Amino acid sequence: MGGILFIGTGSAGERILSIAYATFKNLRSKENCFVAVNTSKKDHERVQSYFEERGIKDHSNFLFETIGEETLSGYGAGKDPKLGQSAYETDKEKLLKKLKSLHKKENFKIAITLSSLGGGCGTMVIGELSSDIRDELGIRVVPICTIPFRREGDLLVGNAILGLRNLLDKGLNPLIFDNELMMRFSQTVGEGVDRANIIITSLVSSLVDLVEYGGFSNPPIDIIDITRLITPQCGFFTVAYLDNLRDFKKKWKDLFEFNKSLVSQPIIQTNCFVMFKARSFPHELVEDVLSYLRTKYSAKEIIPTTIEDKSFSGYTIAAMIWGMSIEGIKPPLKTKRPLSEEIRKMFKI
């Protein structure tokens, strides 16, 4: 009783959810439930074979829901968010009925929805479904979404803006993972996407840790507390980890900044959740981090918590920070073109 309802929408949402499920055993615990909502049946089959390859025999709490099958015949929504939205509208009643009955059985504490913005299915469905879960199931929702590599072009970038606007219009303020930041690490889009997925799934696993250990943390914390920090317009997350305390004391700030899921600036003030995790975490370092959040991120409200357990190795700081500007996202959410194309456009040749 009282786990997390995870929802993945579209190809990326479903893929990230399945990677998290396969990688972190603690997630699979039966009080959590995973639902992949997609127009593509192929994606569902892919995930099923992936579970098979990984030797995960029991995945009974990972459910597959196909939407819009009548019109889209089980294929993707062709990067057209209108098609994704109408697929959702068609099957919404049936889907919400299932989610309601799951919630009645499991009494979820919170829902976490995951999607990329940019494609046909996930872009609008994440906003629609998140707000329906909030309004009709009465659960608080934390949406997490990716925004496209800028070179993916006007269609995907434009779709992502549409999806973001839809979330904001519904009073949902997502945690954003900017795929573009992964260009720093990778030669290819595929490599960047893999790296992005590792970081997002680690965040998901930290949230599950919070449910598992939150009652023993200092101060004790309930994952629902996080939702009162959510404030416009959007948020980011970051993780800093090292196994050696001496190095960690010197480098945590660089790691914290380098691993941010989004680069932007606070609109005015921010609200922060920060989790410290180690076998035992030094008090003065906690103080340093809190004062850093106050000065660098104009943090107004901070919920800090320390989770200490003999089984933990190394030192981890995981933070989620809301109150960041969408206008201020860097690089801006618009298409990056090769220089030659820009010149041609400029001179109309």
Ligand SMILES: Nc1nc2c(ncn2[C@@H]2O[C@H](COP(=O)(O)OP(=O)(O)OP(=O)(O)O)[C@@H](O)[C@H]2O)c(=O)[nH]1
């Ligand atoms: N981080 C991350 N981004 C992904 C992944 N797969 C796709 N993307 C990004 O997601 C965007 C496309 O979204 P998809 O999820 O593929 O699209 P969809 O919602 O399934 O839409 P349709 O296929 O048109 O129905 C692009 O910006 C991709 O770079 C993934 O596994 N991880």
Ligand SMILES: [Mg+2]
């Ligand atoms: Mg797809």
